[in-house]
Amino acid sequence: AAELVGRQALDFYANPSDRAQLLEQLTQNGFLQNYEVQAKKVDGSLVWVSASLRLLVFDGEAALLSVFSEITERKQSEARLRLMERAIEASSNGIVLTDASQPDNPIIYVNPAFEAMTGYAAAEIVGHNCRFLQGADRAQTNLQILRSAVRARKECHVTLRNYRKDGTPFWNELHVSPVFDPNGRVTHFVGIQTDISDRKLMEDQLVHAALHDALTQLPNRVLFMNRLNQAINRSQHDPTHRFAMLFLDLDRFKVVNDSLGHIVGDQLLVAIAQRLQTCLRPENIIARLGGDEFTILIDSIQQESDATRVAEHIQQALRVPFNLNGSEIFTTASIGIAFSTPDYTRPEQVLRDADAALYQAKERGRACQAVFDSQMYEQAVALLQLETDLRRAIERQELRVFYQPIVSLTAGKVVGFEALVRWQHPQRGLISPDQFIPVAEETGLIIDIGRWVLQESCQQLCQWQRQFPSDSPLTMSVNLSVKQFSQPDLAKYVAQVLQKTGIDPACLKLEITESGIMHNDQSSAELLSHLQQLQVQLCIDDFGTGYSSLSRLHQFPINTLKIDRAFIRSMTLGEDTEMVKTIITLAQNLGMDVVAEGIESLPQLVQLRQLGCEFGQGYLFAKPLNAQAAEALLESDPSW
Ligand code: C2E
Ligand code: CA
Ligand code: CA
Numbered sequence: 001a002a003e004l005v006g007r008q009a010l011d012f013y014a015n016p017s018d019r020a021q022l023l024e025q026l027t028q029n030g031f032l033q034n035y036e037v038q039a040k041k042v043d044g045s046l047v048w049v050s051a052s053l054r055l056l057v058f059d060g061e062a063a064l065l066s067v068f069s070e071i072t073e074r075k076q077s078e079a080r081l082r083l084m085e086r087a088i089e090a091s092s093n094g095i096v097l098t099d100a101s102q103p104d105n106p107i108i109y110v111n112p113a114f115e116a117m118t119g120y121a122a123a124e125i126v127g128h129n130c131r132f133l134q135g136a137d138r139a140q141t142n143l144q145i146l147r148s149a150v151r152a153r154k155e156c157h158v159t160l161r162n163y164r165k166d167g168t169p170f171w172n173e174l175h176v177s178p179v180f181d182p183n184g185r186v187t188h189f190v191g192i193q194t195d196i197s198d199r200k201l202m203e204d205q206l207v208h209a210a211l212h213d214a215l216t217q218l219p220n221r222v223l224f225m226n227r228l229n230q231a232i233n234r235s236q237h238d239p240t241h242r243f244a245m246l247f248l249d250l251d252r253f254k255v256v257n258d259s260l261g262h263i264v265g266d267q268l269l270v271a272i273a274q275r276l277q278t279c280l281r282p283e284n285i286i287a288r289l290g291g292d293e294f295t296i297l298i299d300s301i302q303q304e305s306d307a308t309r310v311a312e313h314i315q316q317a318l319r320v321p322f323n324l325n326g327s328e329i330f331t332t333a334s335i336g337i338a339f340s341t342p343d344y345t346r347p348e349q350v351l352r353d354a355d356a357a358l359y360q361a362k363e364r365g366r367a368c369q370a371v372f373d374s375q376m377y378e379q380a381v382a383l384l385q386l387e388t389d390l391r392r393a394i395e396r397q398e399l400r401v402f403y404q405p406i407v408s409l410t411a412g413k414v415v416g417f418e419a420l421v422r423w424q425h426p427q428r429g430l431i432s433p434d435q436f437i438p439v440a441e442e443t444g445l446i447i448d449i450g451r452w453v454l455q456e457s458c459q460q461l462c463q464w465q466r467q468f469p470s471d472s473p474l475t476m477s478v479n480l481s482v483k484q485f486s487q488p489d490l491a492k493y494v495a496q497v498l499q500k501t502g503i504d505p506a507c508l509k510l511e512i513t514e515s516g517i518m519h520n521d522q523s524s525a526e527l528l529s530h531l532q533q534l535q536v537q538l539c540i541d542d543f544g545t546g547y548s549s550l551s552r553l554h555q556f557p558i559n560t561l562k563i564d565r566a567f568i569r570s571m572t573l574g575e576d577t578e579m580v581k582t583i584i585t586l587a588q589n590l591g592m593d594v595v596a597e598g599i600e601s602l603p604q605l606v607q608l609r610q611l612g613c614e615f616g617q618g619y620l621f622a623k624p625l626n627a628q629a630a631e632a633l634l635e636s637d638p639s640w
Contacts, residue, residue, distance in 0.1 A: 003042070009064050014038040014046055022053065026064070030055045036071065048075040094118070094193040096130065100178065100186045104129045105150070108188075117195050119165035130191070133172070135163040146176065153178050153186045159196065171200040213288040215266055216273035224287035224295055228347035231299050235340045244307035246296040247336040247354035248276075248314065251366045253292035256329060267324045268331070275322075279314045295354070304339055304371070311335045311369045319367075332367035334358060339371070356380040387439050389425065394448055398424045401456050402624035405633060406477065406595060406617045409609050412640040414633065416475030418511070418617060419457035420624045421449065441483045450484040451493060458501040458508065460627055465503065468634050477509040477539060482516040486523070491530035498534065505534050509560060511541040517556060525556065532557040539595070544583060554590055561587045565598020565618070572604055577611075584611050605640070 010019045018037045025032050031054040039049045049068040056063055088095050094114035098105045106129060110122045118133065125132070134143060142158040149156030155177045162172040173196045179188040211223040219227075231243040250272070257265035269292065276286055276294060285297040298307050314333065321328040336358025338350050357372035359380060364370065393399055403417040423431040440446040461476040468474065484490060498505050510531065517524050517540065531538060539560035540553075544567055563583055570576040580596070587594045596608050599618030608616060621640060622633060 009066060012039050012066075014040045022051075026053060026055055036075070039068070048072040091192075094191075094195075096191040096193070098130065098189045098191070100153075100188050105189065114193070117164075117170070117193065118162070133162040134160065135167075137161050137163070137169075146174070149176065150189065159200075170195050170197045172196070213290075216270050216288050218273050218277075218294075219285060219287040221287065221289050224285060224289070224297065225347040225351070227285045227297055227299075228350055231297060231340070232344050232347060232350070236342070236345075239342065241340075242301050243340045244298045244301050244304070245338045245350050245354045246298065246307065246311055246314075247338075247351070247358045248294040248296065248333050249335075249358055249362070250292040251332045251334055251362075253331070256331070260327070260329070264324055264327075264329075268322060268329055271322050271324065272318070272331070275317055276314060279310065279317050284310075295351070301339075307337055307339065308369065308371070311337060315367050315369070334361040334367065335369040336361050337369060337371045352380075353377060359383075383439065386436065387443055390423070390436055390439060390443070390445055393423055393425075394445070394452060398426070399449065399452060400424055400430075400626065401453055401460070402626055403457075403460070403630040404617060404624040405622050405630070406475070406615055407621050407640060409596075409605070409613055409616050414474075414621075414638070415472065415615065416477065416507075416509070417457075417461075417630060418477040418624075419453055419460075419479070421453050421479075422624075437481065441481055444483070446481050446483050447487060450480065454478050454494065454497050455500075458497050458503055461507060462501045462503050464631070464634060465507070467631075473504065473507055474634075475507045475509055475537070476503075477511050479511045479541065480516070482513070485512055485516045485527065488527075490527060491534060494531065494536060495534055498536070505536045509537040509539045511539045511562065513541050514543065514545070528556055528558075544579065553586075558590075558592055560593040560595060562595045562597055563613075568596050568598045568604055568608070568618070569600075571607060572601065577607070580608075580613075581611050584613055588612070 010022060013019050013022065015038060022032065022035065022037070025035075031052075033052050035051045035053070037049060037051055038046050039051075041047055048071045050071045052067045054065045056065055058065075088111050091111060092113050094117045095109075095111040096107055096114055097109040099108050106127050107125055110120075110125065115121055131138075134140070140161055142160050146156055146158050146160070155175075157173075157175050160172045160174055161169055163169050173194045175192045177190050178186040179190060181187045211220060212218065213220045228245065235241045235243060253265065253268075256268055269288070273286075273288065273294070276296075280286055280296065280298075283299060285299070287295050287297075289295055296310070298310055301307055314335065318331055318333055321330045323329075336354045336356065338354040338357060340350070344350050353372040353376070356376040356379070357370045360376055361368045361370035370376075400422045402420045402422050404420060405414040406416045406418060407413065408415045421433050421437075423433075423436055425431050437446065440449050457476050457478055461474060465473050480490075487493075494508075494510070498508065517528070528538060537559040538557060539562055540558055541562050542564040543561045545564045561583060563580060567576045567580050567583075571580055584594050593615060594613050595615040595617060596604075596613050597617045599605055599608065599616045599620045601620060604618075605616065605620060625633060
């Protein structure tokens with residue numbers, strides 16, 4: 001007080017503008033009530049005060065009575081509130097306040113973002129409960145979670161399907177918190193909401209993409225395995241619940257893809273997916289595993305015929321040709337079937353067995369089906385082992401070429417050899433080509449094997465020709481399988497080998513089966529003429545067993561027909577002699593050589609000589625021999 005005596009009362013106020021205002025009002029009215037103003041403390045800091053001032057007469061003198069109370073705290077919290085209000089107004093989240101003290105928890109405030117999000121104006125909804133946002137969609141589980149949280153006066157976080165004023169739905173991610181009064185009673189709820197429809201859509205698309213095949217939109221392997229797993233679980237809990245899995249593979253899809261292109265191939269897959277769906281009930285799952293492989297889960301079957309009938313139905317449906325870009329495409333499918341057993345605990349096991357059955361179905365020919373049995377599994381395992389071993393066979397140099405002499409029946413002398421591959425398996429011993437060539441074909445390993453055989457046998461021929469020179473040099477016959485024959489760069493490779501070994505191309509004979517040639521007559525005609533240009537000889541192997549139409553034979557540049565050994569065998573029984581005679585006559589008329597293979601007995605030899613057959617091959621002369629033994633044979637120069 002001592003410090004203040006003598007000072008200007010109005011100096012106490014911080015701002016000159018306040019001072020001017022106060023002075024003006026005082027002179028006008030003589031008093032001033034609850035004027036809120038900033039004052040300066042003695043240390044210079046500012047405080048808010050509520051001031052009431054009055055002019056009066058004190059001791060006969062004009063005086064000013066000032067009464068203050070400090071309101072700094074209230075002022076600050078008011079400022080904070082204003083700030084928050086602004087924040088709420090400006091928030092891009094929808095914000096809604098409800099009055100928890102009222103029976104139906106009515107809305108007392110919504111911010112502009114809420115109005116924008118829902119399409120409702122604040123005025124239309126204040127006083128109502130929020131439930132109108134769900135429209136008739138009141139059975140959502142998350143709604144129950146929200147209701148019980150509100151009932152328990154707790155915080156909660158849910159995603160709800162909401163509807164805008166115009167009826168369009170959106171996904172509302174809602175965060176609701178109670179507001180407590182100082183006594184701990186809930187007075188309000190604050191809801192903060194975000195429209196997450198876009199995010200939700202993207203999530204759904206991601207989930208869909210992860211579980212579906214992009215081309216056909218069918219479920220993919222992941223989803224299929226998941227469903228298969230569910231089926232396994234169900235049948236483990238309830239053994240009467242049985243299911244079947246179908247594994248379907250198109251028979252000639254690669255041909256379509258290669259000849260008509262990937263775009264048509266893709267279109268065909270889509271069309272097939274659609275057609276397959278029409279063969280199935282909605283509860284059955286159909287998936288595309290990749291490529292031309294489809295899998296089907298037939299859940300809950302009574303008996304096995306329930307599944308085999310579906311397989312037949314599918315094959316029937318696929319028989320109707322597909323019309324794509326104006327061309328008709330015929331396809332068939334092979335189907336392997338596995339039925340649920342108590343042994344299955346993992347979906348991979350079912351898939352594996354259906355796959356083994358599929359393999360069997362393919363073995364039986366096109367458009368076949370097969371049901372899995374345990375024997376198939378063992379076969380499949382053995383086959384897989386063989387395949388694995390075969391992959392290593394080439395690099396480990398386990399392959400051998402054996403040579404079987406081809407004899408001139410008129411001269412009785414060896415004129416050449418047929419190269420026949422063998423596999424010297426480290427555990428299983430010498431394996432015949434019948435056991436591994438089909439696997440090599442299927443896996444594509446035949447390409448490497450075939451190249452190696454060609455290289456090896458031509459080198460051998462070169463050596464023998466030098467060792468045993470003759471006016472008519474020795475020939476070498478090398479087998480080409482269908483797969484090798486459809487290699488576009490075959491002619492190039494043959495040319496390389498010829499160049500490397502330096503043998504006369506006319507001494508090399510390539511043996512192709514009838515089906516190999518007829519398989520794809522456009523490209524095979526081309527390939528044959530390429531080979532012909534190299535001047536190598538071409539021979540039809542196993543002649544008489546295929547489907548070649550004799551009338552078309554002359555269209556191909558063939559030098560030799562090799563009569564299949566089945567005819568030679570039955571000739572001795574008095575059968576097929578006419579057939580052999582016809583082939584020999586035909587060949588002579590077309591200017592081709594004839595080789596009879598599988599000559600095992602003297603009577604066969606005699607008969608073939610009588611029929612005018614020029615060349616022969618068979619156990620009677622020699623079995624296929626390793627290089628050393630074949631060389632010894634040449635050395636001894638036998639006659640028959
Ligand atoms: P193929 O081309 O018809 O070969 C003749 C087969 O008949 C050979 O069987 C040979 O050992 C056998 N054989 C020869 N003379 C007689 C006989 O008097 N009686 C009987 N019962 N059989 C005789 P192999 O060596 O087991 O070859 C089987 C098939 O494997 C061949 O049939 C050929 O299709 C294929 N093959 C062999 N080597 C190769 C090869 O290097 N490449 C390709 N792509 N296939 C090959
Ligand atoms: Ca042959
Ligand atoms: Ca043959």
